[in-house]
Amino acid sequence: MSRPGLLSVADLGRGGIVEVLHLADSFAEVSERAIPKVPALRGKTVATVFFEPSTRTRLSFEAAAKRLSADTMSFAAATSSVTKGESLRDTVETVDALGVDVMVVRHASSGAPAQVARWVDACVVNAGDGQHEHPTQALLDCFTLREALAARAGSPPADDLAGVRIAIVGDVRHSRVARSCVLAFGALGARVTLVGPATLMPPTTQGWGVEVRHDLDEVLPEIDVCYLLRLQSERLREALLPSLGEYSERFGLTRDRARRLDPDLLVMHPGPMIRGLEIASGVADSARSLVTRQVHNGVAVRMAVLFRLLAGGLPSEPTGAGPAADEASPAGSGQGGARHG
Amino acid sequence: MADQVKVAARSRRGTFVPRATVMDADDVRRALVRIAHEILERNHGSGSLVVVGLQTGGVPLAEHLVALLADIDGADVPLGVLDVAFYRDDIGLRPVLAEEVTRIPVELSGRVVVLVDDVLFTGRTVRAALDALADHGRARSVQLAVMVDRGHRELPIRPDYVGKNLPTRRDEVVEVGAAGVRIGEVVALPGPEGAR
Numbered sequence: 317m318s319r320p321g322l323l324s325v326a327d328l329g330r331g332g333i334v335e336v337l338h339l340a341d342s343f344a345e346v347s348e349r350a351i352p353k354v355p356a357l358r359g360k361t362v363a364t365v366f367f368e369p370s371t372r373t374r375l376s377f378e379a380a381a382k383r384l385s386a387d388t389m390s391f392a393a394a395t396s397s398v399t400k401g402e403s404l405r406d407t408v409e410t411v412d413a414l415g416v417d418v419m420v421v422r423h424a425s426s427g428a429p430a431q432v433a434r435w436v437d438a439c440v441v442n443a444g445d446g447q448h449e450h451p452t453q454a455l456l457d458c459f460t461l462r463e464a465l466a467a468r469a470g471s472p473p474a475d476d477l478a479g480v481r482i483a484i485v486g487d488v489r490h491s492r493v494a495r496s497c498v499l500a501f502g503a504l505g506a507r508v509t510l511v512g513p514a515t516l517m518p519p520t521t522q523g524w525g526v527e528v529r530h531d532l533d534e535v536l537p538e539i540d541v542c543y544l545l546r547l548q549s550e551r552l553r554e555a556l557l558p559s560l561g562e563y564s565e566r567f568g569l570t571r572d573r574a575r576r577l578d579p580d581l582l583v584m585h586p587g588p589m590i591r592g593l594e595i596a597s598g599v600a601d602s603a604r605s606l607v608t609r610q611v612h613n614g615v616a617v618r619m620a621v622l623f624r625l626l627a628g629g630l631p632s633e634p635t636g637a638g639p640a641a642d643e644a645s646p647a648g649s650g651q652g653g654a655r656h657g
Numbered sequence: 658m659a660d661q662v663k664v665a666a667r668s669r670r671g672t673f674v675p676r677a678t679v680m681d682a683d684d685v686r687r688a689l690v691r692i693a694h695e696i697l698e699r700n701h702g703s704g705s706l707v708v709v710g711l712q713t714g715g716v717p718l719a720e721h722l723v724a725l726l727a728d729i730d731g732a733d734v735p736l737g738v739l740d741v742a743f744y745r746d747d748i749g750l751r752p753v754l755a756e757e758v759t760r761i762p763v764e765l766s767g768r769v770v771v772l773v774d775d776v777l778f779t780g781r782t783v784r785a786a787l788d789a790l791a792d793h794g795r796a797r798s799v800q801l802a803v804m805v806d807r808g809h810r811e812l813p814i815r816p817d818y819v820g821k822n823l824p825t826r827r828d829e830v831v832e833v834g835a836a837g838v839r840i841g842e843v844v845a846l847p848g849p850e851g852a853r
Contacts, residue, residue, distance in 0.1 A: 335754065338754075338755070339754060339755055341758045342740060342742070342743075342755040342757070342758050342759065344758075345758050345759050345760070346743070346759075349792060349793070351792055353792075354743035354744065354789075354792070355743070355744060355788065356742075356743035356744070356748055357748070360749075384743075623743070624754070626748070626749060627742075627748045627749060627752070627753045627754070628752050628753060628754040
């Protein structure tokens with residue numbers, strides 16, 4: 317049976333999200349140093365096991381593991397025995413048998429990482445599964461948004477996004493990012509609106525705590541953050557859209573639309589961006605765009621997730637002699653870690 | 658005080674029950690004044706000093722110490738804050754999370770660093786702090802100031818400046834707060850929390 321991992325934003329709850337954000341603050345400081353590396357996870361091994369293509373997520377997890385001094389192993393389906401017909405179970409059990417502490421899994425099927433977690437001893441982190449979730453993306457989005465809002469207000473980053481109005485725009489139906497973001501933004505108190513054509517909305521949003529709208533121009537003046545999703549053409553099997561041009565015209569942040577935007581409106585995109593479709597090049601590269609901050613912050617946030625799994629979340633069992641002795645002190649007994657050394 | 662409240666709230670194992678006050682707030686202040694003088698004497702002034710407080714208990718003491726150095730010497734000594742969570746040797750053995758973001762305001766190379774903590778016990782936090790400092794430059798020297806040295810060292814580490822040497826039992830708890838220094842025990846809380 318697997319150790320606790322991170323399969324869904326719901327695993328964290330509000331408290332867990334805030335804990336990750338605080339840890340990520342510390343790792344952001346580490347990332348700014350001349351030598352951006354700490355010995356925290358020396359001797360641990362993190363394997364990225366990707367059954368679907370990815371650039372930023374995989375590199376970001378590997379950079380995070382390396383900055384924590386963990387060893388990394390990397391598996392890509394395209395160059396593996398999967399092409400010879402090896403099953404998912406045999407593949408992940410093989411990786412597990414090599415002795416890994418964390419398995420970062422991406423798969424085209426929703427729920428695959430949860431299934432993997434039942435098979436392996438390692439902690440499993442979901443790096444995107446089908447149309448289900450992509451929790452670390454949502455966490456880095458919360459971190460980035462909180463950072464941008466703090467910079468604007470000239471105050472330290474808040475622990476919530478209370479009252480922040482966020483529209484998630486586009487192909488919500490096929491987007492795992494949208495599902496994780498709805499959970500994370502909602503947990504932090506933001507007001508989330510989903511915007512897109514009815515054919516690209518999930519069958520039901522009951523229990524999501526969101527509003528659903530279909531006219532972007534109507535919504536834009538009412539929001540603080542416009543979060544654009546990539547149109548997932550690889551998942552668009554049915555005729556859900558009349559044409560890409562019409563989609564862009566109605567739901568893209570086009571150059572024309574950008575001219576009418578409130579100067580304070582922030583724009584986010586989880587990447588990869590399809591410039592000219594959901595976002596005009598000029599908007600993606602403008603000062604209001606947080607896209608590069610999102611990628612940049614991904615490393616610190618993933619360091620926080622990995623560190624928390626391997627160092628912070630373990631049950632506090634007695635460890636015998638030695639350092640455990642000062643566990644009795646008030647400062648050394650909580651999640652806050654040991655002091656009085 | 659806020660730190661103490663935070664720490665108390667985090668305690669999952671029980672509650673701190675003080676048995677005796679070994680230094681009151683005024684004793685702590687006098688000890689810090691003496692330590693400030695000792696630091697200046699030993700380093701011939703405050704020229705290349707940096708004071709670094711260890712998260713969390715050392716930070717208020719470090720702030721106070723910097724203010725005292727300014728009063729005595731008229732010096733503007735840089736103040737840093739160090740969280741050693743990522744350098745601990747017990748990661749994975751028990752829950753470790755960072756308390757606060759590390760802030761080292763100056764490059765440490767060539768400087769004299771005075772590390773400040775509230776209680777020196779096993780020495781393992783200081784060991785981690787030395788590793789953490791090394792990642793911020795090669796200090797000319799590192800000196801250690803603590804309010805209480807309670808013994809029971811597990812590593813070859815000794816303080817340069819001590820507020821009070823306090824013999825303790827291993828299972829006792831020493832708390833440094835706004836009210837001064839108190840010694841006592843942690844008692845398991847009744848109910849589901851204490852039952853584990």
